[in-house]
Amino acid sequence: MGVHTETFEVRTKGKGTYEITDEIAEIVARAKIASGTATVFVRHTSCSLTLMENAAPAARRDLEKFFERLVPEDAEYEHDDEGPDDSTSHIRMALTRTSEVVPIADGQLQLGTWQGIFLFEHRRASHNRKIVVTVIGE
């Protein structure tokens, strides 16, 4: 049994979903762990994680449009110091995920055929987003 931890950064360019499956798979490969789990964690409160269909970009556009309607930027929020995407970004984060735990078997992430791991950016401006991956297993 052992633990392998790595942190990487994603440069986002506005709201949307950014695939990070490959970065995580490479960390799992370097961890040299045959069976266990990979915990993915974003160190921010204005972006989040989602697993999503990895083949059809239209499915992701529908998801992004849904969140624009569900948590609209033109509603009234008390906390708007950083603009209309300030409170909305925290609410969209709370409705999705900050940590996701993916099983590892035979040294590989056990994602389904259509599952990709995505960073979900909720801010308009560019950001460097830090993601920690902790692999635990044997």
Add this chain to the structure above:
Amino acid sequence: MGVHTETFEVRTKGKGTYEITDEIAEIVARAKIASGTATVFVRHTSCSLTLMENAAPAARRDLEKFFERLVPEDAEYEHDDEGPDDSTSHIRMALTRTSEVVPIADGQLQLGTWQGIFLFEHRRASHNRKIVVTVIGE
């Protein structure tokens, strides 16, 4: 310390919640681990996991109806190759959970009295859903 992984399938028959607590408890029993965690992971993007009240089916019907209203199938979506429950199933998945981690102590899942683990099916047609359970502990 050790790792014990098992995969099982659930046959769903349309949208709704399907309890999988017993299947997971049996895997934990076979793992022979006294303390640690059980990670439950669904290998799909059109169904998800939720913990839910295990006693009152009416509470689950309210949850299911709420999602019908929140992510309606009769709205317009770009991604509808597989019907009106295509994009809606991915959005409902993103709003709930793909992985859930439950603590184990004294060899047992530490669920609260009223907590059950459910597969939340978002597609109308029948599906075989694969669920991976990874038990880590000592």
Add this chain to the structure above:
Amino acid sequence: MGVHTETFEVRTKGKGTYEITDEIAEIVARAKIASGTATVFVRHTSCSLTLMENAAPAARRDLEKFFERLVPEDAEYEHDDEGPDDSTSHIRMALTRTSEVVPIADGQLQLGTWQGIFLFEHRRASHNRKIVVTVIGE
């Protein structure tokens, strides 16, 4: 490698977010584990967990108000034995999180600067809420 588990209680006084970061950090310190993960799990279906901005209370008030509008208590629910906050509390739980896994490195939770861990109470009455923290690592 080892496992360290502790349970603690939070006394809630009505709906809202209650910070529990310090309680979890103290358990991690007592676990004497340098690298690994801390799994936080709430043993209830009518409250949940969320990570959130820890500096601006206004951001949390916006989050709480958003959930009042998204899952309104004055809508019709089949399951209302315990009042208008019965089914709504389960739905709000399902939309947020029951388990959250936070990485540990150098013996410390790897939270971002602005991230706090909060219990999100969805019931009007006071409750004692049980939270299990399982630290796994080396």
